[in-house]
Amino acid sequence: MTEVKIEKNIPIPRMGRGKFGRYAEEMNVGDSILFIDDDTGFKTKYADGMCQSVIRALKSSGKDGSKRRMNNDRPKHWRVWRTK
Numbered sequence: 001m002t003e004v005k006i007e008k009n010i011p012i013p014r015m016g017r018g019k020f021g022r023y024a025e026e027m028n029v030g031d032s033i034l035f036i037d038d039d040t041g042f043k044t045k046y047a048d049g050m051c052q053s054v055i056r057a058l059k060s061s062g063k064d065g066s067k068r069r070m071n072n073d074r075p076k077h078w079r080v081w082r083t084k
Contacts, residue, residue, distance in 0.1 A: 018057070020050075020053045020054050020056070020057035021057045021060075021061070023054055023057065024054065024057035024058045024060075024061050024063065024082075025061065027058070027063075027082040028082065029082055029083065029084065030081065030082070031081065031082050032079050032080060032081040032082075033051075033054060033079065033080050034070075034077060034078075034079050035047035035048075035050045035051055035077070035078045035079070035080070036075050036076070036077050036078075037075045037076040037077075037078075038075055047076055047077065047078040048067075048069075048076075048078050050078075051067040051078045051079070051080040052067070054080045055067060055080060058082060063082055063084055064082070064083045064084035065080050065081060065082050065083060066080070066081050066083050067079065067080040067081075068081075
């Protein structure tokens with residue numbers, strides 16, 4: 001069995017902003033992002049979930065967002081805007 005050493009005073013690195021955190025930082029009020037579902041397999045809720053992730057990233061940086069399903073049947077289009 002390998003020997004395990006306990007190390008002390010090692011700082012915890014910060015977590016990255018991730019893809020949506022970068023989008024949230026770059027968006028200005030009134031900017032929007034369009035997400036499109038391809039309606040296959042597990043991706044039928046893809047666009048809605050991605051919009052929700054962008055809104056969470058906006059809120060975590062003190063901004064606000066809004067999402068809407070665009071008027072179409074297939075494929076589903078969702079759009080998220082930065083509102084504040």
